[in-house]
Amino acid sequence: MPIVVQKYGGSSVADVEKIRKVARRVKEKRDAGYQVVVVVSAMGDTTDELLSLAKQVSADPPRRELDMLLTCGERISMAVLSMALQEMGVEAISFTGSQSGIITTDAHAQARIVEVRPYRIQDELGRGKVVIVAGYQGVSFKKEVTTLGRGGSDTTAVALAAALDAESCEIYSDVDGIFSADPRVVPDARKLESLGYDEMQELASAGAKVLNAQAVEWAKARGITILARTAHGQGTGTAVRELTVPSDPRVKGVTSEAEMMVLSVAANVPLAELLEFLDARGVRGRSLGHDGLEGSSRTFLVIPLADVHGPEALRRELGTRFGDGVAWRDELGTVTCVGVGLNADWAPLRRSLGAAQDLGARVFALHTSPLQLTLLVEKTHLKPLTARLHRELLGA
Numbered sequence: 356m357p358i359v360v361q362k363y364g365g366s367s368v369a370d371v372e373k374i375r376k377v378a379r380r381v382k383e384k385r386d387a388g389y390q391v392v393v394v395v396s397a398m399g400d401t402t403d404e405l406l407s408l409a410k411q412v413s414a415d416p417p418r419r420e421l422d423m424l425l426t427c428g429e430r431i432s433m434a435v436l437s438m439a440l441q442e443m444g445v446e447a448i449s450f451t452g453s454q455s456g457i458i459t460t461d462a463h464a465q466a467r468i469v470e471v472r473p474y475r476i477q478d479e480l481g482r483g484k485v486v487i488v489a490g491y492q493g494v495s496f497k498k499e500v501t502t503l504g505r506g507g508s509d510t511t512a513v514a515l516a517a518a519l520d521a522e523s524c525e526i527y528s529d530v531d532g533i534f535s536a537d538p539r540v541v542p543d544a545r546k547l548e549s550l551g552y553d554e555m556q557e558l559a560s561a562g563a564k565v566l567n568a569q570a571v572e573w574a575k576a577r578g579i580t581i582l583a584r585t586a587h588g589q590g591t592g593t594a595v596r597e598l599t600v601p602s603d604p605r606v607k608g609v610t611s612e613a614e615m616m617v618l619s620v621a622a623n624v625p626l627a628e629l630l631e632f633l634d635a636r637g638v639r640g641r642s643l644g645h646d647g648l649e650g651s652s653r654t655f656l657v658i659p660l661a662d663v664h665g666p667e668a669l670r671r672e673l674g675t676r677f678g679d680g681v682a683w684r685d686e687l688g689t690v691t692c693v694g695v696g697l698n699a700d701w702a703p704l705r706r707s708l709g710a711a712q713d714l715g716a717r718v719f720a721l722h723t724s725p726l727q728l729t730l731l732v733e734k735t736h737l738k739p740l741t742a743r744l745h746r747e748l749l750g751a
Contacts, residue, residue: 357522358480359384362394362490362512364528367586368432369399371439377527377586378439381485385445390480392519394490394512395436397428406664415665418463418637422492422502426451429489429508437487447485450475452500455486456518457493457511459501464664465637466501467569468493468510471518488515505661506559506567513570517577524574525582526566531590532583533558533565535608540738541745547607548591551598554607554693555581557726560641561691562612571595606694606703606748611737615641616663617684618656618673624680626654632676638663642689642722642729655720655731657689687719688734690741691727692748698723703748710743711736 361381368374377393385391396402405424409416416424433449440447456472476486490508493501503510509526516524533555536544552575559568565583574581574595584592620629633640633656641657663669673681697703704721707728711718716736722729732740 356388356390358390358392358519359523359525360392360394360512360516360519360521361525362508362527363396363586364508364526365396365399365401366529367527368395368436371435374398374432374436374439378436378443378445380586381436381440382443382445385485389522391485392476392480392515392521393436393485393487394508394515395429395432395487396490396508397425398432398435401428401431413665415668418664419499421664422463422500425502426489426492426500429491433487433489440485440487445485446483447487448479449487449489451489452492452511453494455488455515457514459493459495459503461495461497461499461501462637463499464502465504465639466493466495468503468514468573471514473515473518476515476519503569505659506564506570509567509570510573513573513577513579513581516579517573521579523582524579525584526570527584527586528565529585529587530565531585531588532593533563533595533608535749536610536741536745537563540611541609541742544745545749547593549594549596549598550607551695552595553726554695555595557691557693558608558610561610561689561693561727561729562614563608563610566595606692606697608693609690609741609745609748610693611688611690611741612659613688613734613737614660615688616658616660616666617687617731618658619682619684620654620656621680621682622652622654624677629656629677629681632673633658636669636672638669655684655687657731686733686735687731688737689729689731690737690744691729692744693727695726697728698725703728706747707744710747711740714739714743716740 437447437449458470459466479486490511533547534544538544556571559566581595716732718730720731
């Protein structure tokens with residue numbers, strides 16, 4: 356029997372009734388002749404609530420203990436879903452990440468999967484059971500419980516699909532696939548029927564919340580097609596895969612990101628020393644840009660807040676170590692356009708800068724690559740600039 360891996364996000368398992376709906380969908384898949392492995396996130400806002408609990412005790416919680424705490428959320432989801440399936444007469448069993456054979460690096464709070472040993476999963480599938488796996492977590496070679504960072508359940512699902520030679524990996528969320536922009540920001544955003552791995556990874560890294568960037572990286576390396584679908588209907592979704600023909604050379608999507616910290620670094624600060632300081636604290640950067648737009652000589656480091664578990668403590672340490680040379684800019688965010696061949700000529704950049712100027716949005720820095728164009732602007736301009744660039748570059 357073919358194997359299908361399904362992943363359900365926190366909003367899809369937010370309460371008992373939604374868990375029952377997920378159980379019915381899983382049963383339908385199994386009744387259609389598939390062996391089913393289900394990866395679940397924590398229910399609703401459980402992860403945020405647990406993180407808030409930790410920060411009531413410590414401004415910068417020890418990352419090992421944070422992993423021990425946060426992995427409880429997915430364990431609740433997996434057990435309750437298993438109970439719901441068994442109530443429907445479907446044999447099911449739940450496993451933690453470590454029981455599932457998810458082996459990771461030992462970087463607490465942002466580990467990466469290095470190997471999957473799905474022996475227990477295979478045994479239980481052979482016994483006719485649905486296997487439910489707690490996403491977002493694994494175990495290091497040192498036998499330490501680890502977490503994979505925000506959105507890590509996507510990575511769990513793709514890694515298991517690869518290890519089990521699954522027919523497909525279905526990622527379920529509140530929306531029916533990948534859109535050219537967040538429909539809440541751009542009502543006319545278009546659903547994309549298919550998208551290449553590289554474009555999806557750029558969108559995910561730049562703030563699109565539908566898929567996790569590391570999951571897309573795994574899928575690309577192992578040739579796994581990801582089907583992004585809605586958990587609340589029967590839409591066609593979006594297939595993320597290796598495209599057999601070159602992608603249409605135009606902008607595919609526009610996204611913004613406000614949940615970040617931006618470090619403005621003066622020219623007299625040794626950049627290598629600052630990067631070593633951040634590396635030692637496990638603080639990952641998304642991009643680095645230089646502000647030459649107004650004669651400034653400052654460098655900007657863009658860092659997702661999801662990778663910073665003690666921002667206030669980090670702010671104090673930066674001040675102690677680098678003084679006024681490193682300024683913390685809370686008011687800045689990014690707007691990013693993604694597409695193959697996006698920067699083949701100057702038109703997209705020229706039009707983007709013109710749109711920002713028309714809106715009165717100062718561009719503090721910019722970053723370009725063959726696949727993306729990112730503008731660093733004040734957060735108050737993120738939504739209007741996203742909508743304007745979508746209209747300018749996608750015609751809607």
